[in-house]
Structures are given as structure tokens and as C-alpha cells.
Amino acid sequence: MNTQPFLRMDDIHKRFGDLVASGGVTLEVEENEIHSLLGENGAGKSVLMNILCGVLSPNEGQIIYRGEPLRLGSPREAIRHGIGMVHQHFMLVPNLTVAENYVLGQGMPARVISNMRDVYARIRELSERYGLDVRPDALIQDLSVGEQQRVEILKVLFHGIDLLILDEPTAVLTPQETDRLLVLLRDLVKDGKTVIFISHKLDEVMTVSDRVSVMRDAKVVFTTRAADTNPRELARMMVGRDVLMELPRTNRTPGRTVFSVDGLSCDNEIGLPAVRNVSLEVREGEIVGIAGVSGNGQSELALAMTGLLPVTSGTISLNGEEISRLPPGEVNRRPIGHIPEDRHKMGIVLPLALTENVLLQRYNRPPFAKHGLLKFGTIAEHTRDLIRRFRVKASGEFDLIQNLSGGNQQKLVVARELARDPDFLLINQLTRGIDIGAMELVMQEVLKQREAGRAILLISTELEELFAICDRILVMFHGELVGELPPDRGRIEEMGLLMAGDRQEAARLAAART
Amino acid sequence: MEDVATLGFIATTIGATWRLATPLIFAAIGEVFSERAGVLNIGLEGVMLVGAFVGFATMFAYGSLPLGLASAVAAGAVVGLLFAFFTITIKADQIVVGAAINLLGMGLTAFLFRTYFVGTGRGVEIAQPLDIPGLSDLPFFGEAFFRHNAIVYSTLLVVVLAVVVLYKTSFGLTLRAVGEHPKAVDVVGRSVAAYRYGAVMIGTGLAGLGGAFLTLGHSNQFVENITSGRGFIALAVVVFARWSPVGAFFVAMLFGLFYALQLQLQAQPALNIPYQALQALPYVMTIVALVMVRNKGDTPKMLGVPYTKA
Numbered sequence: 001m002n003t004q005p006f007l008r009m010d011d012i013h014k015r016f017g018d019l020v021a022s023g024g025v026t027l028e029v030e031e032n033e034i035h036s037l038l039g040e041n042g043a044g045k046s047v048l049m050n051i052l053c054g055v056l057s058p059n060e061g062q063i064i065y066r067g068e069p070l071r072l073g074s075p076r077e078a079i080r081h082g083i084g085m086v087h088q089h090f091m092l093v094p095n096l097t098v099a100e101n102y103v104l105g106q107g108m109p110a111r112v113i114s115n116m117r118d119v120y121a122r123i124r125e126l127s128e129r130y131g132l133d134v135r136p137d138a139l140i141q142d143l144s145v146g147e148q149q150r151v152e153i154l155k156v157l158f159h160g161i162d163l164l165i166l167d168e169p170t171a172v173l174t175p176q177e178t179d180r181l182l183v184l185l186r187d188l189v190k191d192g193k194t195v196i197f198i199s200h201k202l203d204e205v206m207t208v209s210d211r212v213s214v215m216r217d218a219k220v221v222f223t224t225r226a227a228d229t230n231p232r233e234l235a236r237m238m239v240g241r242d243v244l245m246e247l248p249r250t251n252r253t254p255g256r257t258v259f260s261v262d263g264l265s266c267d268n269e270i271g272l273p274a275v276r277n278v279s280l281e282v283r284e285g286e287i288v289g290i291a292g293v294s295g296n297g298q299s300e301l302a303l304a305m306t307g308l309l310p311v312t313s314g315t316i317s318l319n320g321e322e323i324s325r326l327p328p329g330e331v332n333r334r335p336i337g338h339i340p341e342d343r344h345k346m347g348i349v350l351p352l353a354l355t356e357n358v359l360l361q362r363y364n365r366p367p368f369a370k371h372g373l374l375k376f377g378t379i380a381e382h383t384r385d386l387i388r389r390f391r392v393k394a395s396g397e398f399d400l401i402q403n404l405s406g407g408n409q410q411k412l413v414v415a416r417e418l419a420r421d422p423d424f425l426l427i428n429q430l431t432r433g434i435d436i437g438a439m440e441l442v443m444q445e446v447l448k449q450r451e452a453g454r455a456i457l458l459i460s461t462e463l464e465e466l467f468a469i470c471d472r473i474l475v476m477f478h479g480e481l482v483g484e485l486p487p488d489r490g491r492i493e494e495m496g497l498l499m500a501g502d503r504q505e506a507a508r509l510a511a512a513r514t
Numbered sequence: 515m516e517d518v519a520t521l522g523f524i525a526t527t528i529g530a531t532w533r534l535a536t537p538l539i540f541a542a543i544g545e546v547f548s549e550r551a552g553v554l555n556i557g558l559e560g561v562m563l564v565g566a567f568v569g570f571a572t573m574f575a576y577g578s579l580p581l582g583l584a585s586a587v588a589a590g591a592v593v594g595l596l597f598a599f600f601t602i603t604i605k606a607d608q609i610v611v612g613a614a615i616n617l618l619g620m621g622l623t624a625f626l627f628r629t630y631f632v633g634t635g636r637g638v639e640i641a642q643p644l645d646i647p648g649l650s651d652l653p654f655f656g657e658a659f660f661r662h663n664a665i666v667y668s669t670l671l672v673v674v675l676a677v678v679v680l681y682k683t684s685f686g687l688t689l690r691a692v693g694e695h696p697k698a699v700d701v702v703g704r705s706v707a708a709y710r711y712g713a714v715m716i717g718t719g720l721a722g723l724g725g726a727f728l729t730l731g732h733s734n735q736f737v738e739n740i741t742s743g744r745g746f747i748a749l750a751v752v753v754f755a756r757w758s759p760v761g762a763f764f765v766a767m768l769f770g771l772f773y774a775l776q777l778q779l780q781a782q783p784a785l786n787i788p789y790q791a792l793q794a795l796p797y798v799m800t801i802v803a804l805v806m807v808r809n810k811g812d813t814p815k816m817l818g819v820p821y822t823k824a
Contacts (some may be wrong), residue, residue, distance in 0.1 A: 076703030105702030109685035
């Protein structure tokens with residue numbers, strides 16, 4: 001067979017400085033299908049789609065669309081070719097009406113807009129045809145997020161798009177809205193449209209797709225028909241990574257409970273339940289892992305534990321003290337170390353020096369400050385010490401942290417948190433975006449902390465990282481802890497099932513082992 | 515004392531209100547364009563001074579009122595181009611560049627005035643009130659509304675034009691979007707920078723016209739710092755008017771009333787109020803108005819924020 005696919009993105013490369021966002025991606029999409037693009041955060045899904053809709057241009061590679069090479073200079077050209085994208089952050093102007101947003105940028109600037117009646121009529125017609133319930137005269141700022149998304153989808157249809165790209169459309173939706181969206185997507189395909197659906201939620205992908213491609217480390221690593229795969233396989237493809245070298249680990253009996261969470265629930269930033277009734281405890285000299293596909297409540301759990309997100313119910317206790325209602329500053333004064341998920345957002349301040357970054361939580365107390373004045377000598381010495389011990393590659397302690405590679409930045413964050421001598425260490429993504437060398441070093445350091453009797457909780461989307469250092473692994477799905485497994489690579493199948501929320505099948509597999 | 519309450523006093527005050535509001539109306543409506551596109555130009559005062567001076571100098575040299583007004587608009591737009599280059603292309607801080615424009619306007623006009631005009635002592639012929647048959651001679655209403663010059667009446671035209679351009683054209687729609695969600699404009703293939711340049715230059719062109727009214731439609735002379743803070747008051751008018759051109763017209767009228775009252779009351783020695791207190795009235799009311807108007811969330815979201823393409 002020598003038929004051209006509807007769309008072929010061929011060996012696409014895209015780099016931002018040193019960061020490789022697309023490292024030779026090849027993706028084929030058939031006409032009239034829903035093709036899901038699955039991958040963890042940072043796998044390169046959004047960048048690839050921004051290339052396809054003309055927002056970014058690739059460094060290398062070409063796009064063949066309907067048998068013709070496609071060169072896009074702007075999103076406008078993409079729209080002219082019938083390719084449109086619903087961005088994760090909506091491109092709707094809040095103080096304009098739905099109809100005004102649809103005609104934005106159309107026609108000559110000096111033109112008096114006189115065809116609003118026709119625009120309204122077309123919006124009403126399309127809205128009715130797909131059951132979208134969009135009113136053309138509604139102001140965007142008065143609409144809910146779910147409604148705004150329908151407005152965005154209708155906008156793409158309004159512009160007569162054939163290939164519709166949706167970037168994580170369900171991230172902002174309630175379960176009911178999600179169901180409604182998935183039905184809509186099927187209707188669109190029935191009407192002859194083609195849909196590329198970006199997600200990292202396995203269940204949705206399984207429900208809605210005809211075919212699925214998995215992206216990992218800036219490449220498409222796997223494409224299959226949805227009917228020929230299962231959530232377990234997809235989960236494994238998403239997180240799979242080469243096995244790390246075995247790290248030596250002593251057998252150790254955990255001591256007293258240092259940190260415990262009981263019946264904890266909290267909402268995410270848009271007010272939807274994110275963590276549901278989570279209970280766990282972490283003892284001295286033990287590393288507890290939390291596995292799961294991202295977006296299942298792990299981020300919110302970590303924020304709640306550090307006082308950064310209000311808790312709706314349940315308790316968190318450290319050394320027997322209830323801390324769930326304390327403000328973050330107070331939590332920070334307790335012996336808790338926190339290595340956050342996104343170091344650029346929460347872990348470090350890029351334009352500041354290493355010394356200042358080391359100082360972040362303790363700038364106002366001894367040994368770094370006295371009588372309200374910073375003690376520069378002590379700070380510099382402490383920073384030099386951390387740089388040496390963690391082999392941070394920097395030109396000196398006054399180097400700006402933005403000049404360091406991701407791995408060295410992370411080493412400094414880890415070094416800083418460990419130097420606080422915490423009883424409890426919360427780690428969310430220990431090795432994300434760092435090289436193998438740095439990865440091994442930080443993992444060994446964390447293991448040393450275990451030897452020293454610290455209680456450690458490691459939240460990770462990387463199974464290998466969890467298998468390598470954890471004593472036991474909890475699995476999180478839809479905000480709940482759905483199971484616990486030992487760090488046994490032989491039970492990765494069970495792990496996959498739990499990560500996909502299939503408790504029964506996992507239990508059956510576990511029973512079969514014994 | 516009885517004088518204060520007479521119809522004649524009221525008619526004169528109303529008439530003066532519109533005249534004194536005229537420079538504010540032009541500058542404020544211009545600033546509405548600029549701020550709706552997300553550019554806060556606090557250099558209005560400097561731009562108005564440039565307009566006042568260039569209008570005056572042109573009139574002085576050529577004796578043509580239309581040419582004087584047109585050159586003031588052009589001079590305002592040129593200063594706007596300078597402001598736009600630094601804030602939009604170079605992405606310098608809008609407040610800092612605006613402050614620099616104010617200093618430039620004050621210094622440059624004072625320098626040029628002293629160099630070429632000081633001591634000439636000659637004024638120019640200013641726009642004369644139009645005689646509208648049947649209306650200008652009406653008792654009370656004639657004095658209040660129908661004895662103005664063409665520049666004052668043209669404020670009505672500017673309001674109508676501003677409403678049409680901002681709310682009825684594709685340009686206006688895009689301009690309003692640029693101040694709220696520039697990326698949404700970028701992805702439909704329109705240049706955010708071009709719209710911002712356009713908005714700033716419309717704004718400064720109108721501010722230049724507002725300045726020229728002071729020398730060509732009100733007093734017949736340029737004096738140093740003739741605007742005396744009107745550019746800053748126009749900024750307050752825009753906030754008070756919630757970024758609406760029609761609102762800007764009426765709020766400017768309100769401030770015009772404060773100016774008029776101040777002048778009229780000074781002419782009433784029987785009142786025994788220190789004239790300094792009266793002179794301060796427009797400025798005090800500016801502060802009161804800004805304190806009273808709370809942010810209702812209709813401030814353009816990207817006001818003051820440079821746009822960088824992804």
C-alpha cells in the first residue's frame with residue numbers, strides 16, 4: 001500500500017536553547033479519526049501541536065498534509081488550511097462577546113463590522129447542530145470554564161476547520177463536562193472532522209480514541225489502535241525509562257512514625273476535589289513512594305502537606321503535632337524539607353545567586369541572620385560547602401542559579417533541603433528533567449538520608465525512580481490511594497493496572513501470584 | 515453675594531465649563547485609545563505642551579488656524595511615535611518613558627519659547643465663537659451652549675468618532691482585544707505592536723489637539739507650562755470614566771465645571787474664600803474622584819505590560 005496519510009509530521013526537531021522539545025518526532029494521523037497524543041508533562045506534546053498549528057516553527061523536519069508539504073508562517077495560515085487548535089489557555093478576550101471573539105482579526109481593520117446578524121445566525125446554527133448551547137451575545141468573562149471551552153471549540157468550527165487539535169481539554173473540566181466533551185468529539189468525527197486529542201489521562205484516551213500515540217522524552221515512542229492496547233500498556237509506555245543502575249541499599253527496620261496523614265481531602269485551584277480521603281504514614285528510616293500518572297492529585301497532595309493549599313478535611317501530623325491548618329510560614333519552621341515538583345516555580349529564584357537561593361526559607365533566622373542583618377560570611381561558607389558536597393557545577397557561590405543546568409539546579413535544591421536536617425522530607429519529582437549523573441547523585445543522597453533515619457515521601461511519575469529507592473509504593477488514582485506494592489519490578493503489571501484505576505484486575509493478578 | 519445665584523452666573527459657568535473641559539476631552543479620549551490597547555501614557559502633559567506650542571508657533575508663522583491645529587496633531591503623533599518606540603519596540607517601562615516625555619515636553623517648549631517668542635509679547639488670532647442664528651441669541655441657553663468656537667463643538671464629533679471606531683470597526687475590536695488578551699490577537703495573525711503604535715499615536719495626536727486648544731482657542735498666547743497639570747487630570751478622567759469615550763466626555767465636563775467654578779468664584783470677592791483654595795479645586799477633586807472610584811475590574815488587563823511573542 002502506498003497511500004499517503006492525511007497528515008504526516010516527519011522527523012520534527014524543535015529546540016529552545018539547550019532544551020530539546022522535539023527530538024525527531026514522527027507522527028501520522030488518518031483522516032476522520034480521533035488520534036490521542038499521550039505523554040507526561042514535558043514530553044513534548046504541546047510543542048509538537050503548536051508547530052502543527054503554526055504558532056511555532058520547527059528547526060528541522062516537514063509536515064505533509066493532504067499529500068502536500070505544509071509550511072506555516074502563522075496560525076492564520078494554519079486556519080486557512082483547515083487546521084485549528086483549542087489551546088490549553090483559551091484564546092478568548094474576556095471583555096468581548098462570543099461573536100466578537102469569532103470575528104476578531106477578520107477582514108480589513110477599517111471595516112465597520114456590519115455582518116453581525118449573519119455571524120449570530122451561524123453561531124446559533126452550529127451551536128444547535130452540535131448541541132453546544134453557546135449564545136453569541138454572551139460576554140466571555142461571564143462564562144464558566146467549561147462554557148468557554150465550548151466557545152473555543154465552536155470558534156474552530158466557525159472558521160471551517162477540518163483538523164481540530166485539543167490541548168489537554170479535560171484538565172479544566174468537571175467529570176460531567178468531560179463526558180459531554182468526549183461525546184462531542186465523536187460527533188465531530190461522524191461529521192467528517194479529524195481530531196488530535198492531547199491528554200495524559202488514560203481512561204479518557206481509551207474511551208475516545210481510534211488510535212493513540214505515546215510521547216516520551218520529546219519523541220513519539222509508540223503508536224497503536226486503541227482497540228489493540230490497554231491502559232496498563234499505555235501507562236508503561238508513558239513512564240518507561242531505561243532501568244537505572246542498582247543502588248545499594250541496606251535492610252532497615254523502620255522506626256517510629258514521623259509523619260502521618262489521615263483522611264485528607266482538598267480541592268484543586270479551580271475548586272474541584274483533587275485529593276480524596278488520603279491516609280498514609282511515613283516512619284523513620286523509610287522511603288515511601290507515591291506512584292501515579294500525573295494529574296491524579298499528587299500535586300495538590302504535596303501542596304496540602306506543606307501548607308500551601310487549604311485542606312477541606314482530615315489531618316496532617318508531624319512528630320505528633322497537627323499541622324494541616326498552619327500557615328505555610330509556620331510549616332516551614334518545622335523540620336520539613338520540601339523538594340517541589342517544579343523547581344523554577346517553587347524551588348528556586350532564577351535571577352538570584354546560589355547563596356541567595358540557599359537562603360530562601362531561612363533568610364530571617366540563625367545561623368544566616370542576626371538582629372535582622374544577613375551574615376554574608378556564614379551564608380557564603382555554607383553555600384560553598386553544599387556546592388562541594390553535592391558536586392554542583394557552578395563558577396562559584398555567587399553565580400546566578402539561572403546559569404546552571406537543570407541537574408545542577410536540582411542538586412542545589414536537594415542539598416539545601418537536606419542541609420536543613422529535616423525529620424520529614426517531601427519530594428515531588430526527584431529527577432525530572434535532569435541528566436543521568438545528577439540523577440544518581442541525588443538518589444544516593446536521598447538514600448543516605450534514609451540511613452540517617454529520616455522519614456521520606458517520594459511522589460513520582462517515574463516508576464524506575466520509585467523502584468530504585470522506595471521501601472514501599474502507594475499508587476494514586478483520581479485523588480485516592482488505590483493500592484500499595486513493594487518495589488518489585490516483577491509486579492509492574494499490577495502497578496500499571498492500579499495506575500489506570502483498575503483495582504479488581506490488579507487484585508486478581510495479585511491473587512494469582514500467591 | 516446675590517450674584518452667585520443669578521441665572522447669568524449659571525449660564526456663564528456652564529459656558530466656561532465646556533470650554534475648560536475641551537482640552538481634557540481631547541486628551542482623555544485619546545488616552546482611552548492608548549490604554550484600551552494596553553499602553554499607559556503618563557506623558558500626556560508633555561504631549562499637550564508640545565501641541566500647545568507647535569500649534570501656537572505655526573499659527574504665528576502662517577496665520578492659518580486649520581494649519582496650526584493640524585500641526586499640533588502631527589506634533590503630538592510624532593511624540594507618540596517616540597514614546598511607542600521606547601515602550602513597545604524597546605519594551606522600556608511605560609511610566610519611566612512617560613515621565614521622560616513630560617520632562618522633554620516641558621523643557622523643549624520652554625526652551626523654544628524663550629528662544630523665539632519671549633519678549634515679542636504678541637498673541638495670535640484665536641478661533642472665534644460661531645454665531646449660530648437663532649440659537650446664540652437665546653437668553654441663558656445662548657450664553658451656556660451656543661457661543662463657542664468650532665474647536666469646542668468638535669469635541670462632540672470626536673466622541674462620536676471614538677465610539678464608532680472603538681465599538682463598530684474591526685480595528686476597534688482588535689484594539690480592545692490587544693489590551694486584554696494580546697496573544698489572542700497574535701494567533702489570528704494581527705500584529706499586537708502595530709495596533710499599539712496606532713493606539714498610542716491616536717492618543718497623542720488628540721492630546722496635541724487638546725494642547726493646541728489652549729493657545730488657539732482659549733488664550734491667544736503660549737506661556738511656559740500652560741497646561742498646568744491638565745495632562746495628569748486627563749489620566750484621572752480616563753480612570754474615572756472607566757475607559758469609555760462617552761464617559762470621558764462627561765467626566766471631563768465635570769472637571770471643566772470645577773475649573774469654571776474656580777474662576778467664577780474668584781471673581782466674587784464677597785465670598786471671602788482665599789483664591790488659592792479655589793485654584794486647588796480641580797486638583798483636589800481629581801484626588802477625591804480617584805479615591806471614590808474603586809476598581810471594578812474593567813481596567814484593561816494588560817495595561818502597562820509589554821507584549822512578547824512566544
